[in-house]
Amino acid sequence: QRHTCQTWYDLSPTPAHLRSLFMESDNNGGFWASDLAFADDGAQRHQSSSFFHGHPSPIFSPMPPPEYSAILDSLEMDWAENGMELWPEEPQGGGDNGDAEQNGEESGGGKRGAVPAAGGGGCKNLLTERNRRMRLNQQLLALRLLVPCISKMDKRSILIDATEYLQGIHKKIETMEKEMSAGASITCLNSNLSPSSEGVSQDVHEPTISHNIFEIDIEKLNDRLFTVKVVFKRAKRVQAQIQRALESLGFDISNTMIHPTDQHMMLSTSFIHVKKQKHLTEDSLKKQIVEAALNYGIVVDNDGQI
Amino acid sequence: QRHTCQTWYDLSPTPAHLRSLFMESDNNGGFWASDLAFADDGAQRHQSSSFFHGHPSPIFSPMPPPEYSAILDSLEMDWAENGMELWPEEPQGGGDNGDAEQNGEESGGGKRGAVPAAGGGGCKNLLTERNRRMRLNQQLLALRLLVPCISKMDKRSILIDATEYLQGIHKKIETMEKEMSAGASITCLNSNLSPSSEGVSQDVHEPTISHNIFEIDIEKLNDRLFTVKVVFKRAKRVQAQIQRALESLGFDISNTMIHPTDQHMMLSTSFIHVKKQKHLTEDSLKKQIVEAALNYGIVVDNDGQI
DNA sequence: TGGAACACGTGACTTG
DNA sequence: CAAGTCACGTGTTCCA
Incomplete structure (x- = not known):
């Protein structure tokens, strides 16, 4: 027998049962609101709760897909911390039609995309994956709450609107600070608040800048300890980006000067300690550093040189 | 016969072919850059384009999943307007093994999750769905470019970081306007800029970042030279973020240890040199550093202490 | 080795 | 219907 556990939970004796849980618009309105009381650490869950509590049909656009209400109602957020699973024992609803995958695509009931497929494999991954999807959607909705103007309820439109909104905010802040030049105390804000204006993303994808690192010198002290010397141009943000690149390699860095x-x-x-990876040579380490630096917008002068 | 078109394109005679298309790092670097010229209305698409043009391997984190490079390189954004499809005729690669769904789950080749399943139904939806996924991922990456501090490359982490960053910005704008009460022209901005000003965004989560800096000690050597000592937790990315925060203040940093x-x-x-700003005291400098660190996700243990 | 993350193809469903 | 979106379960990959 291929599959070892009941998979098609949604093909329980009353197929419309679970569906009603997803399609419910205003009945059992207080259900998950009481469920909310069980949750601790009210974070943005509190947002969604208050938000959707105010709106019985928590949808903005003319006729959005009904799944969103399902996601919002049937799940909570941040139980990743508590470790509690959301769908721990779902198949125990009816529990008799174990071979429901036979009738396959004509079942008609169940949730939206109930595909029989070639069963078996997952069966534990199923639950985790389902929870993962929920977390993702929930986080997307949490982001949506922070964006004032949402054109559509599409997953992608939410991202687009958030992106545009963030860009708009960066511009706004830029101009705001320009008008605010009199106040000297706040001037420090703009440099780190607007990444697109002149912060990270600017120099990252700027094709004109080049050759910020003149030399990388690596010495192997023993099989686990290296010294890395980097000679770089004295320019804005180069230093920190090099630090980030070094840190991104995951090694233990001590005593940087x-x-x-x-x-x-x-x-x-820098003195960096590698953990295992016995056969790490100077060259391969340098290669890693060059690549990591590139990812942070720092270009090495001479790639080929040792 | 159930299925009407070739579905398992990735089971073409050379299974590694398509995979190489996904894994390619620096070949055909200029391909889609020319493709970009067809696009109109350069909004956030322009960002991603210039970004990836500068970097042949557009990956940030130490070892991200290879699919990201695939998404970034092989697709463009917003070609939904032009109506051009991204994967219009993929199955024409080999085109002989039509009954590939027989051997099923032991195929081994192909992309990441190539599941035979019970074929048939989709076959046109397949391409559109694939393009849809790409658009979604691309938009997610476009959002990622606007957020300064990204903890991980996770899909969900990107959303979390973007959410936190947006919340931080809302607070910043709020305080900024409070200090800017004189200017009446900008006050109208915040009403639509911060949708969740007083209600939700206040108590929103920040469980992930916590007390990475234990102490900040500042000594004024002369009116232009300060020493800044920062005691921080030995954790990933803290060091570089502190560096970034210090650099973001715009001062000249020399001799960091x-x-x-x-x-x-x-x-x-660190020894930092201030240029003008004669009356910069230790306290105000520290305040700036604390604030800047906060913008990079580093929380100071004791705000009030000097 | 098990868990987490991801892309995948597919059916269901909504909207022109 | 056709185009588009979504959730679904699955296999694979990567990492602690």
């Missing part, structure tokens, strides 16, 4: 060598160059020296 | 003090703490000492 950064100091200028001349008017235009800086030297960063 | 970072070394562990004990098993769990690190000490970063």
Whole structure:
């Protein structure tokens, strides 16, 4: 026998039962509201609760797909911390038609996309995957709540609107600060608030900048300890990006020293400890560093050199 | 016969062919860059385009899933307007093994989750659904570019970071306007900028970041030179984020030293040179640093202490 | 090795 | 109907 556990929970004796749970518009309105009381650590769950509590049909656009209400009602957020699973024992609803995958595509009942497929494999992944999807959707809705103007309820439209809104905000902040030049205390805000204006994303995808790192020198002290020396241009944000690149490799970095060598160059020296990976050579480590630096917008002067 | 068109395109004679299309790192780098010229209305599409043009391998995190590069390279955004499909004639690669669904789950080749399933039904929906997934992912990455501090490359983490960042921005705008009460022209902005100003966004979650900085110590050597000592938790990404925060203030940083003090703490000492701003005190500098660190997801243990 | 994340193809469903 | 979106369960991959 291929499959080891009951999979088609939604083909329970009353197929419309679960569906009603998903399609419910205003009946049992207080159900999940009371469920909410069980939840602790009211985070953005509180948002959605208050939000949808105010609106019996929690949809904005003319006629959105009904699944959203399902997601919102039947799940809670942040139980990732408590470790409680949302769908821990679903198939125990009816529990007799174990071979429901025979009639397959003509079942008609059940949820939206109940596909028989070639059963078996998952059966534990099923629940986790279902919860993962819910978390994802819930997080998407949490983001949606922060965006004032939502054109449609589409998953993608939410992202588009959020993106545009963020861009708009960055511009707004930029102009706001420009008008606010008199106040000296707030000037520090703009530099780190608007990443698109002149922050991270700017220099990351700027094709013109190049050759921020002049040299990378690596010395292997023993099989687990390396020294990494990086000579780089004395420019804005280069230093931190190099740090980020080094950290991104996942090694243990201790005793970093950064100091200028001349008017235009800086030297960063780090001791990094590798854990296992016995055969890590200087070259391969350097290659990793070069690649990581590239991902943070820092271009090495001479790729080929050792 | 149930199915009417070739479905298992990835079971073509050379299964690695399509996979190489997904894994490609630097070949055909300029391909879609020319494709980009067809696109109109350069909004956030422009961002991603210029971004990936600068970097042949557009990956940030240490080792992200290879699908991201595939998504980024092989597709463009917003071609929904032009009506051009991305995978219009994929199955014409080999085109002989029509009954590939027989051997089923042991195929082994192909992409990540190539599931034979009970074929048939889709066959046109297949392509549109694939393109839809790509659009969604692309839009998610477009959003990711606007958020300065991304903890992980997870789909959900991107949303979480974007949510937190947006919440932080709302607070910033709120305080900014409070200080800016004189200017009446901007007050209208916030009414539509911050949709959840007083109700929801206040108590919203920030469980992920917590007390990464234990102490900030500032000494004024002369009116232009300060030493900044930061004691922080020995954790991933904290060090670089602190560096970024310091750099974001716009001062000239020289001679940074970072070394562990004990098993769990690190000490970063920097000499920073201020240019003008004669009356910069230790307190105001510290305030700036605390605020800047907050924008990069680093929370200071004791706000009030000096 | 088990869990987490992901892409995948598919049926159900809604909207022009 | 055709086009589009969604949730679904599954196999694969990666990492702790």
